Amino acid sequence: MTPEASDDRWFRAGWRSGPELSLPDYHVIVNASPRHARKGAAPSIRDVAAEAGVSHQTVSRVLNESPRVRPATRAAVLAAIDRLGFRPNRAARTLGFGRASGVTVVTSNTTLYGYACTLQGIEEAARTDGVALGIRVVESAEVRQTVDYVSDPSAGGLIVIAFDPLGTAVLEALPGHIPAIVAAEPGAPDLGRVAIALDERRAAADATRHLLELGHRTVHHVAIPSEGRSGGRQAGWRDALTEARAEIPEVLGCGWDVASAYVAGRQLAARPDVTAILCGNDDIAQGVRRALYDAGKDVPGDVSIVGFDDIPGSAFWTPALTTVRMDFAGLGRACFHAAVAELTGRPQPEISLVPPRLIVRESTAPPRHR
Amino acid sequence: MTPEASDDRWFRAGWRSGPELSLPDYHVIVNASPRHARKGAAPSIRDVAAEAGVSHQTVSRVLNESPRVRPATRAAVLAAIDRLGFRPNRAARTLGFGRASGVTVVTSNTTLYGYACTLQGIEEAARTDGVALGIRVVESAEVRQTVDYVSDPSAGGLIVIAFDPLGTAVLEALPGHIPAIVAAEPGAPDLGRVAIALDERRAAADATRHLLELGHRTVHHVAIPSEGRSGGRQAGWRDALTEARAEIPEVLGCGWDVASAYVAGRQLAARPDVTAILCGNDDIAQGVRRALYDAGKDVPGDVSIVGFDDIPGSAFWTPALTTVRMDFAGLGRACFHAAVAELTGRPQPEISLVPPRLIVRESTAPPRHR
DNA sequence: CCGTTTCATGCAACCGATTGCCGCACCACT
DNA sequence: AGTGGTGCGGCAATCGGTTGCATGAAACGG
Incomplete structure (x- = not known):
């Protein structure tokens, strides 16, 4: 002056x-x-x-x-x-407009494959559109803090990854006036938000059907944590077994870590009637495969296994893993565009996702003694 | 009114x-x-x-x-x-103070293990301190846009992950007045910024020495992209070979994808003199291992392999992978605290990182014909 | 040729904080 | 009792935008 x-x-x-x-x-x-x-x-x-x-x-x-x-x-x-x-200046714009034009992702995890790929799809779309991206990880004891954090206008529009109960908990605690989109499993309860999901149920059914068609009497299942909701992988597995009038074995639950999958795998390896296993994801398949190996069982000679997600490298395992490829990145992109629409008040765009696809490789084969 | x-x-x-x-x-x-x-x-x-x-x-x-x-x-x-x-209100605070109190991570990748873990460490520390976290991925043709983006005051303090030339390019183009911390390889050129690094050179030397001590004449190396800077993994590998007066073979470069590692692996598998391979990371080890398998070579019977990073699950491979565990999360935490110090003008904190550690498992053994 | 509508654009207030400056009240000291 | 120092806290300006409202000019119709 x-x-x-x-x-x-x-x-x-x-x-x-x-x-x-x-x-x-x-x-x-x-x-x-x-x-x-x-x-x-x-x-x-x-x-x-x-x-x-x-x-x-x-x-x-x-x-x-x-x-x-x-x-x-x-x-x-x-x-x-x-x-x-x-x-x-983005801060000034936020202040004047009342809310940031960026997007914040709320997730319980950033490194597990499904979460990381969804995040990657969101990031890619946000960058293309020149939109700011924030991240907030929620841990079980911190739902309240997370909601406080994302309630701040500078968080912009929200994408809540609700693949698990923690994401859902955030959603429930979130004030209704905060713009948010849900990346969910199908079958999750409707909380009055736009929710987008991959058809994991169908995908799991396809994988299970593949094993049944190879001649296995039934298919065992090692589930990822927090599975069991009506639309998830476990439901699809059940669908296919029911459809084929096959026995529905008890589900083995395990954690996200490979070690717990190994434990589950050892249990199944001890049972001679187990000839086919649908694993909740590829990491679990890794633990189960090693458990079978340590128990002296050949894959796919003695037991067939199917994974879920098609993580990079699963084609190079020994044996290469039969698995289901999921378009998490596409899900992320769709969520991003939905979030922007929600934030700007524009109508929701059409979405089209690549459906899950079964990739048959070396880890599945007909049972030895038919 | x-x-x-x-x-x-x-x-x-x-x-x-x-x-x-x-x-x-x-x-x-x-x-x-x-x-x-x-x-x-x-x-x-x-x-x-x-x-x-x-x-x-x-x-x-x-x-x-x-x-x-x-x-x-x-x-x-x-x-x-x-x-x-x-x-x-964070936006108002940013406007008044002149810069956001949050942190933005600039990286060329979010899913590769080293990057993802560093990010995870940063995220964890930021959340603990109640600090906002943003992400910006930089692609090769977008250095200018990235710099523009993070120059905005609402980006707050920056953490540039410069494990590769792209990160370094951002750093060079970044105006000096923007507060930034570098997560780097040791030996990277000093750009007048606080830079923190893991001792990958020592780690690679340890791994190479392990193979030499098992009796291998020399160790071949399949390098990750953009390796070769003075402080990196390749340098450590060279150090150990030099120290042992072993022959220094030509380095095989490959991409981040497992498929390209497979190609490199097939080349090495064709050569009978190759008995030990240091892989630039665990994903590469996976491709190389499969290539050896397809060429009829046993690991570790015919060829020993060592990975780098200790990705989850590598303990459950067949054979379980000998690798080097790196404290990327600790690096991320240290970068975060340094970034906050930089942003607030406080003195830089003391940092202490867990040194890399060789984890010997099943994929390494003495050469068959000594 | 005049009145009315439409369009472009300036005015002023506002968003929610930060910060340098200044003044008042109190205390201590002589 | 007068005076000076000190510290708490209010004043006002500022950060860089957005937005409702007012206004002047042009366009248009009768």
Whole structure:
């Protein structure tokens, strides 16, 4: 605010505007503060306004693609933006608009394959659209803190990954006015939010049917944690067994870690009647496969196993794993676009996901003694 | 701003303050606007100020732990904050302070094990400290956009994961005034930033030495992309071979994908003189192992292999993988704390990382024909 | 040629914090 | 009792945008 800082650049635009600016003479702009040239600081819309000879509100309208701007004015503003290398300040935009235009992902995990791929799909789509991305991991004792955190306007739109009860718990505790999209399992209870899901039920049924068609009497199942909801993998497995009138064995649950899958695998390996195992995911398949190996059972000679997810490298196992490929990245992208629609109030876009696909490799074969 | 909205709650605090508030009578507070009770909206510091009978600036001082607040006042404000369930608005804070207090991670990848674990460590530390976390993935053609994106004040402090040239490129293009910490390989060029690294060089030397001590004449190396900088895995491998006066074979480079590792593995499998292979990471080890299998070579009978990273499940391979465990999560935590120090201007904390550790399992053994 | 509608754009308030400056009240000291 | 120092806390400006409203000019109809 030193006197020399408030030079006449501002008034030039209005008072001296000649025909070359194609602006009428009455444009005497007052609302511009003289701080336009704080050197070192990034240019603001007021600097752009000065450069273009308009008010900063008009610059705002151009930025927000308001139809109420003359094409010539718009062009002048865009040129000024370009000349100054102006970038809108996201924090200010958030404050003015009331909520950030970015997206925050709420998840209970970032490294497990399904979660990580969904996240990757979201990230890719967000980056393409120039949208900011935040992450918030929720742990079991921290649902309250998580909700507090994402309630802040700067969290923007939410994508809650509710593959597990923790995600669902967040969803339930989330105030209704906060824009959120759910990446869910099918069959999860409707909480009044847009929810998108992969058809894991069908996928599991396909995998189970594959084993039954090979001639196995039934298929055992080692489930991932928190399975059992009506639409999940376990349900599909049950569907296929029921459809084939096969016996439905008891489900073995285990944790996300390979070690617990190994334990489950040893139990199944001890039973001679077990000839086919549907594993809740590929990591579990890894533990089960090693358990079978340690018990002296050959895969697929003695026991066939099927995984779920098609993690990178599963094609290079010995034996290469038969598994179900899931389009988690596509799910993530769809969630992102839905979240943006939710946030901006636009209608929800059509979504199309690549359906799950069974990849038959080396770990499945007909049972030895038919 | 309707007349009935501007009730007298505000002035009560000043004019009618009795001894129960322990505030002197001269406290006539003027700067409070009457919008304090917009119902439905989250409470702001002005609401808290009204509740506590102070000005909103004083609330700000309490929030920022300024020493210039009397303990009694502080207590009153804290009580009001508690009563109202007030949460400071991050966007407003960012705008006022000039930069967000959160942290943004810049990385070229989010799913590869080293990157994902570092990210996980950062996330965990950020959540513990109640700090917001953003993610920005950089692709090769997008260095400029990435720098633009993170230059915005709302990105807060940066953690650039520079395990590869892309991360380094971002670092070079980043304006000097932007607070950033580098998660790097040792030996990377100093760019005037605080950089933290795991001792991969030593780790690779340990792994190579292990193979040499088993009796292998030399150790071949399949390198991860962008390896070769002075401090990396390849350098450590070279160190150990040099130290043992062993022949230094040509390095086989490959991509991040297991398939390219398989190709490299087939090349090595064709050569009878190859008895030990140091793989750039565990995924590469997986491809190489399958290639050896397909070529009819036994691991570790014919060829020993060592991986790098100790990914989950590598203990359950057949054979279980000998590998080097790296404390990526610890690296992430250290980077986070350094970033916060950088952002707040506090002195850099002491860091201590768990050194890499060789985990000997089943994939290494003495060569068959000594 | 005048009145009315439409359009573009400026005005001012607002979003919710931070921060330098200033003033008042109290205490201590002479 | 007068005076000076100190510390608490209010004042006002600021950060960089968004948005409801007002206004002037152009367009249009009769």
